[in-house]
Structures are given as C-alpha cells and as structure tokens.
Amino acid sequence: MIAIEDVSKRYADGTVAVDRLSLQIPNHSITVLVGPSGCGKTTTLRMINRMVEPSSGTIRVNGEDILRQPVNALRRSMGYVIQNAGLFQHRTILDNIATVPRLLGWSKQRARARAAELMERVGLDPGMARRYPYQLSGGQQQRVGVARALAADPPILLMDEPFSAVDPVVRRGLQEELLRIQGELGKAIVFVTHDMDEAITIGDRIAVLRTGGRLAQFAAPDEILSSPADAFVEEFLGADRGIRGLSFLSTRDLALDRSRVFPVGSDWKEIAGRGGQSPVLVTDADGKPLGWADLSVWAGDVQALEPYGQGFEVGRDSLRVALDRAVLSPTGQAVAVDGAGRVLGVAGQETVAATIRAARQRRAADTVPGPADSAQGPSQAKAAR
Numbered sequence: 001m002i003a004i005e006d007v008s009k010r011y012a013d014g015t016v017a018v019d020r021l022s023l024q025i026p027n028h029s030i031t032v033l034v035g036p037s038g039c040g041k042t043t044t045l046r047m048i049n050r051m052v053e054p055s056s057g058t059i060r061v062n063g064e065d066i067l068r069q070p071v072n073a074l075r076r077s078m079g080y081v082i083q084n085a086g087l088f089q090h091r092t093i094l095d096n097i098a099t100v101p102r103l104l105g106w107s108k109q110r111a112r113a114r115a116a117e118l119m120e121r122v123g124l125d126p127g128m129a130r131r132y133p134y135q136l137s138g139g140q141q142q143r144v145g146v147a148r149a150l151a152a153d154p155p156i157l158l159m160d161e162p163f164s165a166v167d168p169v170v171r172r173g174l175q176e177e178l179l180r181i182q183g184e185l186g187k188a189i190v191f192v193t194h195d196m197d198e199a200i201t202i203g204d205r206i207a208v209l210r211t212g213g214r215l216a217q218f219a220a221p222d223e224i225l226s227s228p229a230d231a232f233v234e235e236f237l238g239a240d241r242g243i244r245g246l247s248f249l250s251t252r253d254l255a256l257d258r259s260r261v262f263p264v265g266s267d268w269k270e271i272a273g274r275g276g277q278s279p280v281l282v283t284d285a286d287g288k289p290l291g292w293a294d295l296s297v298w299a300g301d302v303q304a305l306e307p308y309g310q311g312f313e314v315g316r317d318s319l320r321v322a323l324d325r326a327v328l329s330p331t332g333q334a335v336a337v338d339g340a341g342r343v344l345g346v347a348g349q350e351t352v353a354a355t356i357r358a359a360r361q362r363r364a365a366d367t368v369p370g371p372a373d374s375a376q377g378p379s380q381a382k383a384a385r
C-alpha cells in the first residue's frame with residue numbers, strides 16, 4: 001500500500017504542482033493518475049520514488065515513511081517506466097533488461113538468464129536479445145522498458161505515460177500485455193496518462209487531477225463514468241461517457257432470442273409455415289453462425305446468406321460490445337456466442353437497451369463496495385477475464 005497523505009509540491013520558482021493530495025494506492029492493483037497537461041501527474045509519480053521531494057506531507061509505503069529509507073534501496077523496490085522507454089542505446093536488449101539485477105550484484109549469467117525470462121514474459125522474441133534499442137520498433141522498445149522495470153521483481157511499478165509514443169493498435173496491445181502481466185504478478189502499479197480511454201481500460205482506480213495539482217475525483221472507472229464528481233471531470237470524460245460506461249456492464253443477463261436460430265438443413269418451408277419470423281440466423285452443423293436469411297425469399301443457398309458481421313461472447317464481452325454489434329448488424333440483431341463460437345441466441349437493439357436500463361437500476365439500488373487491499377486485485381481479475 002502506498003499512502004500519499006496531504007502532500008504538496010511547490011517548485012523553487014513558486015509553481016504549485018501538487019496541492020494537498022491524499023491518495024491510498026492499494027497493492028495488487030493499477031491506480032491511474034489522469035488529468036490535463038501540467039496538472040501534476042509526473043510530479044506526483046516522482047515524489048513516490050523520491051526523484052522529487054515533497055514540500056510538505058508524507059508518503060508511506062507499507063506504513064513506512066519513504067523519507068526514512070535509503071533512496072537507492074527505495075528506488076530498487078520500484079520499477080520505473082517512462083515514455084520512449086529511456087533505454088541505454090549502447091547496451092543490447094538483454095543487458096538493458098539485466099541492468100538492475102547487475103546493480104544488485106547478481107552474476108552476469110544469472111542476470112542475463114533473468115532478462116531472457118522477462119523477454120518472454122513481455123512478449124519479445126528471444127532473437128532480439130543481442131540487438132540494440134535502435135534496431136527495435138517503438139512498441140518493442142516499450143516492452144523492453146517494462147521488462148527492465150520488472151527485472152528485480154519490485155513490488156511497485158511506476159509508469160509515466162509509457163505507451164503514449166506508439167500508435168493506437170500497438171498501444172492497445174501493450175495495454176493488454178500489461179493487464180496480462182499484472183494478472184500474473186499482482187504489483188502495485190501507479191500509471192500516469194492523459195488519455196481517459198487508457199485510464200478506463202487498465203485502471204482499477206482512477207485519480208483525476210485538475211490543474212494546480214488538486215484531486216478532482218478518486219474512484220473506480222465505472223463510478224467515474226456514471227457519477228462524475230463535478231463539471232470538470234464530466235468535461236474531461238468527453239461526450240460519449242454514457243456509451244463508454246457500458247464497458248462495465250455484463251452481457252450475462254441479456255435475454256437471448258433462440259427462436260430465430262436454426263441449423264443449416266432445417267425444413268425451411270415448415271418453419272415459414274408455422275410463422276417462423278424472418279430474418280432467421282442459420283448456423284452450421286456445429287452451431288456456429290453462417291448468416292441471416294429472409295425466409296420469404298431465401299432458397300436454402302448458404303452462399304446467398306446475408307453476412308452476420310461479428311458476434312459477441314456472452315459473459316466475456318460487455319454490453320458496449322453487444323450494442324455495437326447490434327447497431328452494425330444488417331438485421332439490427334447481435335449474434336451471441338459461447339467461448340467456442342457456437343450461437344447461444346440473438347439480441348436486438350431494444351433488448352440490449354432494456355438490459356442496460358435494468359443493470360443501471362440494479363446498480364443504483366446497490367451499494368458498491370470499496371476496493372479491498374486483497375490478495376487478488378481487480379486488474380488481475382480484469383486480466384483473467
């Protein structure tokens with residue numbers, strides 16, 4: 001647990017970068033600091049590893065005031081990842097990752113073995129071990145940066161806009177990788193970004209800071225989206241916060257219509273005759289979707305089926321995905337599948353909307369429990385999904 005207690009930072013020129021900030025950052029979870037440029041995110045992060053000294057207030061790690069700890073030992077207990085990775089250009093990838101273990105006195109062989117293990121963990125091809133940073137793409141360099149920060153297995157990871165310099169697709173991959181690694185390792189991660197989408201994707205808790213280094217809101221992503229503390233947070237979230245909030249609602253309770261789903265080779269005349277409603281979803285013999293058919297014109301030719309687009313997986317995908325699939329579907333119906341891709345039923349836009357309303361009403365009636373400093377944090381559960 002990192003406890004930031006009433007911490008302020010005033011730089012020598014009088015700039016107040018952080019103003020009486022208090023945050024409890026639990027173990028086994030990802031806490032994201034987000035806010036507009038200059039709101040004090042980097043200053044806050046750097047106060048945790050004492051690259052910047054607070055002007056007032058206290059920071060404790062597991063109950064101990066960080067100012068009482070030798071600064072080198074403190075920093076080695078905290079991995080640090082920055083934008084553009086900050087790799088040593090004259091060292092190979094393997095030796096970059098082995099840096100901290102070597103500083104800790106590990107033998108070259110042991111440090112390199114550990115570095116090789118970490119390359120695998122962050123999804124880097126072992127063939128890259130002997131390359132130099134300039135021979136890697138930006139996304140690969142960021143992976144090296146994460147591996148280097150993890151090398152001595154620190155309980156805390158500080159990440160300052162680590163994925164900001166890469167394109168959105170690579171960025172998404174890096175975010176997924178971070179969640180996967182967190183699922184395995186369960187660190188206390190403090191992650192700085194100015195991108196609310198990134199904060200929502202990876203954060204268990206989000207601290208929204210406003211200019212002047214003051215805390216505007218500190219809550220779980222779904223709570224921030226559904227109940228922004230004030231007009232500043234609301235504006236920072238952007239116009240589509242309602243849609244983004246659907247990412248936290250499960251498709252498990254969606255009422256699926258099975259009456260429109262038939263396997264290929266069914267007796268179509270008989271189905272049409274007993275009032276089977278078009279369009280119907282035709283599946284293959286394994287129950288996987290093939291496409292939509294209008295029984296008044298379709299003659300049984302699989303090639304002539306209307307493409308169903310993409311389905312959503314019940315339980316794994318959110319209502320945001322289900323709604324998106326329904327909106328994009330040529331029939332207005334989203335196709336629900338299980339983990340093996342077999343059709344469970346279909347759901348129209350109205351059904352999705354009704355489920356959203358019901359989920360919101362349930363949520364409003366519930367009291368949401370606060371985050372516990374538990375053995376498995378929410379980001380680990382997120383990654384396990």
Ligand SMILES: Nc1ncnc2c1ncn2[C@@H]1O[C@H](COP(=O)(O)OP(=O)(O)OP(=O)(O)O)[C@@H](O)[C@H]1O
Pocket residue numbers: 011012013015016017035036037038039040041042043044194
């Ligand atoms: N060494 C310094 N001396 C004086 N002012 C500083 C110093 N470092 C940062 N600041 C100021 O403190 C404020 C907070 O800066 P900080 O870098 O923490 O913000 P940030 O939220 O991380 O910004 P960005 O998103 O642009 O990186 C800014 O006004 C900045 O100009």
